[in-house]
Amino acid sequence: MNVRALNRALLARQHLLARAEVPAAAMLGHLVGMQAQAPLAPYVGLWTRISGFRQPELAALMSGREAVRGLLMRGTVHLVLAEDARILRPLVQRVVANGYTGHFGRRIGTADLDAVAGFGRDLLAQRPRTRRQLQDELAARWPDQDAEALSYAVSYLVPTAQTTPRGVWGSTGPATLTTLEGWLGSPLASAPSLEDVVRRYLRAFGPASIADVQAWSGLTKLREVIEPMGLRTFRTESGELLYDVEDGLLPDPETPAPARFLPEYDNVLLGHADRSRVLPPGRRVPLPPGNGASRGTLLVDGFYRADWRLLPEGLVVTPHARLTAGERAEIEAEGAQLLEFLGAGDGEIRFTGS
Incomplete structure (x- = not known):
């Protein structure tokens, strides 16, 4: 497959060749979430993919806790359906946790991170807190440690959600954290299927190499997961092996692509x-x-x-x-x-x- 063929396949699967007439929740699920460090960015991302999309539809999903923002793939903030948050966070937990060490390794100090995580989890389960509020309470408990670094330990090591109204169109509010389980009102999945998530990724982003899946998710050592899955395969012009689901869209490479x-x-x-x-x-x-x-x-x-x-x-x-x-x-x-x-x-x- 050449670059143009891969481009048109990606655009078709992302609904960027033609807008889809689907609910926002269906699109959010198809995309396996949307990058959301900038909390209002997903509104434009859905508008460019869905015919007739308007802001209140996504705002209602977030206010009703049917969609949630939190640290997920690559240890970055994503907006996902509530049911997907329950599946994805356990799968990428080690990625998120490793991200904490990478960002704050020199500032961690001597505090017991398991104790910090447990203390922080209890605080957030009591009520949502801003980063500053969490930092102040951690500073009181560990006065000789870097309280800011400890506050990030809680959000990296404990599955958390950013509460509304932040991210709700037309509303304002600081970034406030609570436990993901508490926000969703249900426990996280105990044995989520990584194979199912790989298939969903390919349906929205493929054909893709093992390195591509790893880059999207942040996970490593996926060869042992992907190779036995019985996926169809292609070769790029340079010979790289790509994997794909059987029903993945493959439009004509000369299909016009609108702005x-x-x-x-x-x-x-x-x-x-x-x-x-x-x-x-x-x-x-x-x-x-x-x-x-x-x-x-x-x-x-x-x-x-x-x-x-x-x-x-x-x-x-x-x-x-x-x-x-x-x-x-x-x-x-x-x-x-x-x-x-x-x-x-x-x-x-x-x-x-x-």
Whole structure:
């Protein structure tokens, strides 16, 4: 398979060739969650994939605890269905825990991390707490230790959820943590199937190599899991072996791909070890700060070829290279819909840079 064939397969499975007419919950489940460090980013991610999607649909899922934000794949914040949080967190727990050591190894000190995790779990089970509140109580218990590092130990070692109203469109609130089990009102899965999750990943991101699955999940040593699964296989032009589900979409590589605005951190750009199926050579994925729904990336003919940002006066598009008149017109039409979705329908669309 060549790069263009992989690109069109990815776009089709991500519903970026044509918007789907499905509920937000169904799309969220199909994608096996959405990257959500920027809490409002998934709203744009669903808008670009679902025909007629509006913010209250996802806001209701989050307020009703049918969808939840927490540390999951790659040890990063994802928005997933509640039922998927119960499955995914046990599978990636060691990834999340290892991430704590990697980020805070020099600051851990001499505190017993099991004791810290247990103390923190009890605190969060009593009531949700902000990072600062958790840090203050840990400082009182371990006054000679780095309280900030200990507060992160709790969120990395204890399965937690970020509570609403944070992440609910039109609402505000600090990042507040509670136990994942307490927020969902049910225990985490005791024996989740990694094979099932691999199949779901392939259905949304494949065909993919073992390295791709590992890059998306953060897990390692997946060869021993994937090779016995009886998946269909392909070879790339360079000879790399790719795995796929039997019913995975494989559109004609020449299928037209419309311009699509993606939010910050969209997994279509981050879900593979080999990102050449969507990133041009030398191009890296930007990782901007912020609450989301204000900037992102733009696919043109299926590949990342521009950035966008919402400003008070409207939408600013910064291409990486010259666009054709037809491409600019297509971006303007799609951008006008994005402005309307973001409540800035009177704004202008301006191109800058190349």
